[in-house]
Amino acid sequence: MxxxxxxxxxxxxxxxxxxxxxxxxxxxxxxxxxxxxxxxxxxxxxxxxxxxxxxxxxxxxxxxxxxxxxxxxxxxxxxxxxxxxxxxxxxxxxxxxxxxxxxxxxxxxxxxxxGEGDGANVPVPKIPDVGDKPPQIVHALDFDVSIDHAVVGLIDPAHTPHVHESWWWRRPGERREKEKKFVPSALGFDMTSHRASSNSRIYRLLGGAPQVEIAFALPGIRIEHIRAGRNFYCGMTACTPIDENRTLTTHMMWWSMRWLTLFRPAAMPFVRSFLAQDQAVFVKQARGLRWNPALRLTGQPDQQAKWYFRIKNEWERSAEAGKPFENPLSEATLRWRT
Ligand code: FES
Ligand SMILES: [Fe+2]
Incomplete structure (x- = not known):
């Protein structure tokens, strides 16, 4: 932690x-x-x-x-x-x-x-576009895994077709090759703007050609920002360790479109089911992890997980040395099939 x-x-x-x-x-x-x-x-x-x-x-x-x-x-x-x-x-x-x-x-x-002191020297995560508005949706769940496993599960693209397959999100069995560009940020890395995947029906509801940015930052904050014309949508998922083996994961959503607010009651079951799918797979994973197996992060689909551990270690190292944190990552392009 x-x-x-x-x-x-x-x-x-x-x-x-x-x-x-x-x-x-x-x-x-x-x-x-x-x-x-x-x-x-x-x-x-x-x-x-x-x-x-x-x-x-x-x-x-x-x-x-x-x-x-x-x-x-x-x-x-x-x-x-x-x-x-x-x-x-x-x-x-x-x-x-x-x-x-x-x-x-x-x-x-x-x-x-x-930690020590009052944190004045470390930036507080900021949601783009929303001003000081509170989110329209807040949904929190406890995951039965350490923050490391929760974070890796959050930034791991390869589980999506297996864990989140549902009629409203994507067609079953559909996989495409993806290529994403990443740049280092103050406390993490950003997946830079690109056209939203055309296999996401939800994105089409936004109108226009959406631009998506996904920012990941320590200690486990993922902010998805979609802009389409004058409209925006922001989703933040934040992981907070409850203890060594449990993680509170809070999902919050902001948007600019009034019509979307009308659909909020209808949207809640989707948000719940999406996070419940992650929660269910974490319960299964925690059962396997009890045996303390060796783990193998492999290839480009797991590269973001490796980056997470790298910046986390660097954060701890620089705090111990009393030095300012310097992001050890550099720009990269990753490819995978999901
Ligand atoms: S006043 Fe708090 S325990 Fe006695
Ligand atoms: Fe997930």
Missing amino acids: LKNIWYFGVASRALQPGKLVHREICAQPLVFGRTGDGTAFALQDNCPHRGAPLSEGRIKGDQVECCYHGWTFGTDGKCTTIPALVDDDPVDLSKINVRSYSLREQQGIIWIWV
């Missing part, structure tokens, strides 16, 4: 005022909430007194109160009140705190910094 990087934390709309939300990220228990003025915060979800989850407590103004003995904490994690102490008790509250996490809220997403 990569450290010193921004992870997708929680969708903005999941954090309602006054509510505390428990999450596990990188094997840490977290509580997310909003203060009275709407500012999002995240703390370690263990009271430093006797360990009760703070998410079982409540928000009082801009403080979080533990459910067990009422210790309260600011959003910076500092203990502000221990109600059972008498006024002249010498306990020093300034020595008591719970870990607080640096967050950025933008475009309907709350990103969380997992």
